Amino acid sequence: MSRNLYDLLGLVSSVAFILALKGLSSPKSARRGNMIGAIGAGVATFVVFFYKGDEGSLHNLPWIFGALLLGSAFGVPAARKVQMTQMPQMVALFNGVGGGAAALVAIVEYLNLGDSASTLAVIATVFTVVVGCISFSGSIITFLKLQELMTTRPVVFPGGRFVIGGTLVGIFVNAGFVIANGGNTLLELLAGLSLLFGVLFVLPVGGADVPIVISLLNAFTGLTVAASGYVLQNILLIVAGTLVGASGTILTRLMAVAMGRSVMGTLFGAFTAKAVAGGGAQEERPVRSGSPDDVAILLNYARRVVIVPGYGLAVAQAQHTIREMADLLTAKGIDVAYGIHPVAGRMPGHMNVLLAEANVPYEQLSEMEEVNPTFAQTDVALVVGANDVVNPAAKTTPGAPIYGMPILDVDQAANIIFLKRSMRPGFAGIENELLYDPKTTLLFGDAKASLTKVVSALKAL
Amino acid sequence: MSNGLALLAIFTLAVFVGFEVVSKVSTTLHTPLMSGANAIHGIILVGAIIVAGHADGGLQLILGVLAVVLATINMIGGFVVTDRMLEMFKGKK
Numbered sequence: 001m002s003r004n005l006y007d008l009l010g011l012v013s014s015v016a017f018i019l020a021l022k023g024l025s026s027p028k029s030a031r032r033g034n035m036i037g038a039i040g041a042g043v044a045t046f047v048v049f050f051y052k053g054d055e056g057s058l059h060n061l062p063w064i065f066g067a068l069l070l071g072s073a074f075g076v077p078a079a080r081k082v083q084m085t086q087m088p089q090m091v092a093l094f095n096g097v098g099g100g101a102a103a104l105v106a107i108v109e110y111l112n113l114g115d116s117a118s119t120l121a122v123i124a125t126v127f128t129v130v131v132g133c134i135s136f137s138g139s140i141i142t143f144l145k146l147q148e149l150m151t152t153r154p155v156v157f158p159g160g161r162f163v164i165g166g167t168l169v170g171i172f173v174n175a176g177f178v179i180a181n182g183g184n185t186l187l188e189l190l191a192g193l194s195l196l197f198g199v200l201f202v203l204p205v206g207g208a209d210v211p212i213v214i215s216l217l218n219a220f221t222g223l224t225v226a227a228s229g230y231v232l233q234n235i236l237l238i239v240a241g242t243l244v245g246a247s248g249t250i251l252t253r254l255m256a257v258a259m260g261r262s263v264m265g266t267l268f269g270a271f272t273a274k275a276v277a278g279g280g281a282q283e284e285r286p287v288r289s290g291s292p293d294d295v296a297i298l299l300n301y302a303r304r305v306v307i308v309p310g311y312g313l314a315v316a317q318a319q320h321t322i323r324e325m326a327d328l329l330t331a332k333g334i335d336v337a338y339g340i341h342p343v344a345g346r347m348p349g350h351m352n353v354l355l356a357e358a359n360v361p362y363e364q365l366s367e368m369e370e371v372n373p374t375f376a377q378t379d380v381a382l383v384v385g386a387n388d389v390v391n392p393a394a395k396t397t398p399g400a401p402i403y404g405m406p407i408l409d410v411d412q413a414a415n416i417i418f419l420k421r422s423m424r425p426g427f428a429g430i431e432n433e434l435l436y437d438p439k440t441t442l443l444f445g446d447a448k449a450s451l452t453k454v455v456s457a458l459k460a461l
Numbered sequence: 462m463s464n465g466l467a468l469l470a471i472f473t474l475a476v477f478v479g480f481e482v483v484s485k486v487s488t489t490l491h492t493p494l495m496s497g498a499n500a501i502h503g504i505i506l507v508g509a510i511i512v513a514g515h516a517d518g519g520l521q522l523i524l525g526v527l528a529v530v531l532a533t534i535n536m537i538g539g540f541v542v543t544d545r546m547l548e549m550f551k552g553k554k
Contacts, residue, residue: 017501018478024486024494027550034497034547038540041504045536048507058514060522067513067526071533078534079541090542091496094503098535102505104528108512108521120465218499225505226475230468232508238468239475240504246479247498251491342488349491356549367488 006051009043010236016040017240021247027362044236084357085314088347089146092139092214095221099135102128102224103191109231110187119179124227126175129187130194132224135217137198142210142217145202146346152210155203167197211347212255212263219248251348258342260394260405287423290441292450295417296457298441299325302379302415304335306371308408309355311345312385312421316447319358322384325455326360338364339371339381339408341389372409381413385420385447391432400430416440419450493546500539506532 016036023033049058058064075094082090106128113122144150157163174190177183205213222244229237256263299305307326313319326336338360344351352365366374375381383390393400394407410416416439423435434440443450486494509532513525 013504017504018482020497020501021479021482021486021494024490024497026487027489027547030490030493030550031544031547034493034540034543037497037501038544041500041506041536041540044504044507045510048510053511055515058510060514060516060525063522063526064510064513064529067529068533071530072537074530075534075536075538076541079538079545082542084546087492087496087542087546090538091499094496094499094535094539094542097531098499098502098505101509101528101532101535102502104524104531105505105508105512108516108524108528111518111521112512112515118465215495218495218502222498222502225502225508226472228505228508230465230472232511233464233468234507234511235468235471237504237508238472240501242472242475243479243482244498244502246476247483247486247494250480250483251495254491340489342491345492347492347495349489349493349495352489353492353546353549356546356551359549359551362489362550365489 001047001050001052003051003053006047007235009047010234013040013044013236014239016043017243021243084354085346086147087350087353088211088214089143091218091347092142092146092210095214095218096136096139096143099132099139099217099221099224101132102221102228103132103136103194105228106132106224106231107187107191109228111184121231122179122182124230126178126187126190128224128227128231129191130171130175131220131227133191133194134198134201135220135224137195138202138213138217139198141199141202142205142214145205145210152206154206160200160204164197164200167193167200171197209259211343212252212259214347215248215252215255216263217248219245219252222246222248255343255348258348258406260402285436287435287442288438288440290417290443292443292453293457294441295443295454296461298380298415298417299329299334299382299454300332300458300461302329302334304337304374304378305329305380305382306337306339306366306375306378306410306413308339308341308381308383308386308390308410309344309351310341310384310386310389311350312419313447314345314351314354314385316385316449318384318448318451319354319360321448321451321455323355323358323360325451325458326364328455328458336364337366337371337374339368339410340365341368341386341408342406344386344389368406368408375409375412378413380415380417381410382417383410383419384451387420387432388430390434391430392434393430393432396433402430410434411437414439418442419447420444421446490547490550493543496539496546497543500536500543503532503536503539506536508532 020037226241509528516522
């Protein structure tokens with residue numbers, strides 16, 4: 001196969017990837033887009049075996065085929081079996097192995113570079129080794145945190161920021177030496193330092209902020225793939241890597257905005273840890289708790305109900321029960337909508353996936369900007385397993401950790417119902433004034449058990 | 462135009478295409494976007510196959526083959542899991 005034909009097919013695969021991302025602009029075209037992307041990737045993997053470059057055709061074929069089979073044997077069952085609630089850690093894991101692969105490719109490239117290599121190629125290779133290693137070890141730590149194989153709390157040790165700073169300086173100095181003088185031992189040291197940095201950089205990040213880190217590391221891996229493409233003179237790798245870099249960057253920013261904080265603040269927040277300010281009124285105050293029957297009556301006589309689902313709903317596996325309830329209410333002629341906060345769940349758009357799994361039609365899911373103006377005409381806002389995303393402290397209490405985060409304005413609804421396990425505050429660890437509001441009714445207990453009781457009460461009415 | 466410059470031009474244009482396409486993705490689909498983009502960077506598999514196929518030393522072969530395994534997990538796993546998610550997004554019947 002000639003170079004031109006090979007590059008042309010690479011271009012075809014690049015377009016397939018662009019179409020895959022373009023397909024995601026609507027749920028209708030998304031699945032087909034993903035198929036096109038997968039076909040593009042398949043074509044690229046197939047044709048690489050037929051291309052004879054300057055170095056001749058590929059050898060070691062039995063090894064390569066064995067490795068492809070082994071990778072599929074791990075990847076496919078994992079992707080098939082993973083539960084939708086565990087999606088963030090799956091993405092983190094896949095991202096980590098991708099970063100690791102990019103780093104390994106760059107290390108082998110480096111060993112092959114020779115003296116004639118351009119400085120730019122050496123810089124690109126060193127960049128890939130460093131960032132690929134950071135992405136690998138950082139993703140593994142995020143995976144361990146999300147899978148709760150280690151503590152989800154920020155891990156901070158005395159002098160931590162100096163250790164991190166020192167490691168970073170070490171990486172830069174070392175990288176400078178490798179670029180200027182070369183040397184295999186130095187490269188090994190560089191890879192080791194980068195792996196260490198990946199670990200140190202994710203350890204201080206708290207559980208709630210981990211998705212931002214995954215998205216950032218995803219962008220990192222994309223850039224390493226683009227840099228590898230530069231060294232290997234491969235158009236497809238450049239385009240694909242850059243697309244991923246762009247999507248990771250956009251998502252990281254969107255997420256940070258949706259959480260009302262800066263990306264830098266998230267990453268280095270644990271080092272400048274302030275005392276948690278705002279809304280910290282911990283005294284015993286009266287709340288109004290109701291029975292499932294009370295809740296059913298409130299819902300039954302409403303004209304419009306907005307359901308605000310949070311991660312608590314997913315943990316209790318109550319997606320199906322809530323849909324059953326919503327269907328019952330719709331059958332009674334009540335207008336039902338779901339108000340979805342952009343970061344409801346554990347990653348952006350996670351709640352949409354979880355509700356889609358329960359067959360909730362996506363037309364019923366309203367985004368925050370869409371649903372907020374309608375709360376004033378809403379009779380009942382039903383908050384299930386969510387807390388921080390409806391906490392008015394985000395608007396009223398400067399200094400609260402969530403201050404400035406856009407929230408769902410459930411406080412404007414005529415009645416508010418909270419389904420909660422306990423009075424414990426949400427992930428951000430701050431008190432929610434709304435719980436003490438006179439128009440609020442609390443129903444304590446496991447979300448699924450509570451909803452099941454509400455459903456039977458509704459049927460009895 | 463030199464080869465290096467041509468690659469740089471491709472990179473620059475791809476940045477703009479990437480931002481343009483991704484900013485149009487519906488917020489409903491941000492999780493599949495993350496896993497789909499994840500699958501796309503699994504294309505490093507092509508690079509892994511190239512370096513494994515040209516490796517002559519034992520160490521190079523080991524590293525190259527390991528890269529192929531990891532990249533395959535990334536790419537195939539990523540596309541399968543994204544497909545599983547998107548399959549669930551059905552509208553009203």
